[in-house]
Amino acid sequence: MRKLQFYLGLALVGLVVSAALVSLVWTPYDPLQVVPADRLLGPSPAHPFGTDGFGIDIASRLLVGARYCLLVGIVSVTLAALVGVPLGILAGQVGGWVSEVVMRLTDIVYALPALLLAILLAAIFGGSTLTAMAAIGVATVPAFARTARAGTLQVMAADYVLAARACGTRGVALAARHIWPNIAALAGVQASIGFAMAILAEAALGYLGLGTPRPTPTWGTMLRDSQEFLFTAPLQALWPGLAIAVAVLGFNLLGDGIRDLTDPRLREAS
């Protein structure tokens, strides 16, 4: 039963990843080519999801949209993990004022949610894939730092760490040999859930018109465009939202699945 969650998550994530990979070599139609004669077609064998307000095949745009969803997720989560995890381990390992400073820094960043930070950046630099990735990445750092710190504190209390320290292992060697391997699964869970949050934030930015600019197809901007035709072509609003939900559900399930498989204590509670 527990593995079901993991495998379901893996399957949904696999679906999104393969959509992105397929879009690199093949899409049914050109995702940028405007065809005025084909405006707002309903689903048909030629266009399984119909066409949008510019007459562009929605299936092709959905496939390419998967690329941007994954790109923003990968870059922002990697950035956040590379900064957050070492900071968290440092805070947990050294403690004292170092921990205090790190925790207060995470408090400050927590007060600036990804969306707000991205809006601020977009006001200065104009909205782009880069500002979206930067804002989401920075806003995700505290989650990694806090998770890593909590995990480190737990590991530091274990007997094997005491033994290692008695043998003279400390500092970076201790972190690399004993702490990191024991909190890696925790970081993996955080990465997967952070990925889901990043997809939601990227889509919201696209919807607000502050993410990757047109004409690049992203799921968020597709939904923004679809709202114009809510009364005439309501199906337009269905597909991009469904795509976002599938991707987010996939990464959330994957994260929960990893947690359940690696941490038996949390099985009941989560």
Next chain:
Amino acid sequence: MAAKALRRLGVFAVCLLGASLVVFLISNWLPGDVAQVMLGTDATPEALARVRAELGLDQPLWLRYFAWIGGLLTGNLGTSPLSHYPVWELLAPRVAVTLWLVVLGIGLSILIALPLGMYAALRRRHLGGFAVSGLAQIGMAVPVFWGGILLALVFAVWLRWLPANGYVPLTRDPAGWAAHLALPVLTLGLVQAAVLVRYVRSAFVEVLHEDYLRTARAIGWSEFRALLRHGVRNAAISLVTVVGLQLAAALVGAIVVEQVFTLPGIGSLLLDAVSKRDLVVVQATVMLLVLAVLAINYRVDVSYLLIDPRQRSRGAAPEGRA
């Protein structure tokens, strides 16, 4: 206890100062060019000079920061150099809209999530509990704006029961006010409830494993009665953190929901200012929202002391599951 509350007030002040510095530095990233950004590339040199003088861009960065923060503390949020209105006057009529949306949305989410989460915890090994958890998992994956669009599709386009956009003040037309807020509040409430259900469930599952609950069961109480008498207060400690985080998330979610239903709230003012590149308004509005988030977190920290007597004497507040 007073010392602890005071310490948390100190932390709040430090965070506020740090966050204001971050917001200020980002918005002043381009030294001297803020006027150019606001007026665009075709601005006349005279207009540029006027805006630069208005914003005090000829002064050093640290002086401008203190002038800005001093203004914030005395309630002077600056004047928009584009519309020439004081920012406070732009914000005032919009605060109520956003507040109604957030407060009613969170209220609705608690009303939905508390009973559902308790049910899912009590029936966690049964189909019913499993179904609630599954629904919550799906609800969490729905982006708030898509949820809003779908609700508008059903209730405004197909059923024609409720308006899909616009706003009427409560004082002018209470019925119209309720009709216009119904879909936005439902959107925000449902999406937040999906997240909240999971936390309510795990908080109660944890409590169900406690010894005092087993004792209560052993003296013949039903699981439900034991949960109501002993469980709720204990679960409340972790739930207060989550509702605090949810409030902050709802504030950001409101920006998006306002956009879906074209509500004239703080979020739409912010986005409008972003598209016009009115950095004075953007900076002030972002800072106001940051202040709200920090104030909520501070309230959460202090409320631990009130709910949980154990916190008053030992240990730190429990870490929120981020």
